[in-house]
Amino acid sequence: MFKAKNVIRIGKGANAVLARPLSGIPLAIWAFSLTFALALGSTAAQQTPPPNPHSPPPTSVTHQMYLDMKLGTLNIHGDNAVVEALVLQRDIPITYDYVATLMRTPNAFGEGPACIVCHSSNDQLKSYRGLNLSSCEGILLGATEAPANPIVIKGEPFQSHLIQRIRNNRMPLGTPFFAPVDTDSILAVKDWINAGALNDENFTTKVLPLFVDPVAFGSETACTECHKSFRDPPSFNEVNLTSYDAIMTGAFSKTRKKQNLPGLPIVVPSNAEASPLYQRLTTSRMPPGTDPGSPADHPNTLLLMRWIEQGASCD
Structure with a gap:
């Protein structure tokens, strides 16, 4: 095992794994997890017989990991594999x-x-x-x-x-961190939402045209360049900002429709602060300096989300 440019290699030949330690996880623990997993599952990629229904149940999460790797149902590859396979999939408590x-x-x-x-x-x-x-x-x-x-x-x-x-x-992508959040365009969206988000003349003449204006919100890209249909691609998050009905349909409507669910609202009438549409125009991603092109679901973000999902315990 060696370390070079923040990447570690564990194992030899075709079974070797290259991985980059996660922030907040000591290198020794990271390396041990991969080494232990590989040692137990060196034949995981090979075809193995189905589990014996009469076998005793696993006695621990470690035993379960061993069984999964032996049966080829646990595959560890890529930078984020350990967190996904050994923590998130097993609902390990996040302290x-x-x-x-x-x-x-x-x-x-x-x-x-x-x-x-x-x-x-x-x-x-x-x-x-x-x-x-x-x-x-x-x-x-x-x-x-x-x-x-x-x-x-x-x-x-x-x-x-x-x-x-x-x-x-913050939307549109590329808007400077210190760009003002009280411009006429942003306030027009805020006031429209707080007034009930009505499909009226104000919306038609003063709000809707903003989404096709490339300089309306502090960037050089119109909102509809990235949000013009209910399909992803070409529209990120299946958000469509081309009409009133489309805006009020929300995000991921096509995907959620298959599950008999409505789209996720991006506008909460009478409450701009709670509306993702307004939030995205006014709040920058944290921490300051994060590349907007970097993945939103960093492994540590997923762990923080799991902590909240598990009840955000202080224990």
């Missing part, structure tokens, strides 16, 4: 200790400073938004500067503002 490590680790969710550099106190004179990410209590309390709001909704990672800020890029 607050690990979450605390993430908040203190630079580049934990993408290139940028540690979260607690900017958010370490509920005092709004010392910490942006009066947000304290240096303790579990602070995370659950949320932002204290007006408008005060929680950043974690237990059991609902996608509804939690903390996850939204880590995953979601």
Whole structure:
């Protein structure tokens, strides 16, 4: 086993694995996980007989991992494989200790400073938004500067503002971090939503044309360049901003329709702050400096989401 340019190689020949350690996971633990898994499952890629229905159940998660690899049902490959295969798929409890490590680790969710550099106190004179990410209590309390709001909704990672800020890029892509959020165009969208998001003359003449204007929201790309149909591709997240009905249909409508579910709303009438459409026009991805082209689902982000999904326990 050796390390070069933050990449480790474990095993020999065709069975070797190249992997890059994750932020917040010590190299020794990372390497041990892969070495142990490979040692147990060196024949995982080969055809093996189905499990014996009369075999005793696994006695531990380690035993289960061994059985899965022996049967070829656990495949470990790629940078994020260990987290996905050994943690997320097995619903291993995520402790607050690990979450605390993430908040203190630079580049934990993408290139940028540690979260607690900017958010370490509920005092709004010392910490942006009066947000304290240096303790579990602070995370659950949320932002204290007006408008005060929680950043974690237990059991609902996608509804939690903390996850939204880590995953979601400001729109349109390429908008500078310090671009104003109170321009006439943005306020027009905000006022339309807060007035009930009606399909009226104001929407038709003042709001809808903004989505086809390449300079309306601080970039040089019209919203409809990336959001013009219910298919992905060509429209990211199956968002369609070409008409009132399309906007109100929401995101992932085509995919969710197959599951007899409505699209995810991007507009919450009378509540711009809760509307993803307005949020994406005004909030930049955290931490500052994260490349908008970097993957939204960094392994550490997935672990943070799982912690919230499991109830955001402080234990």
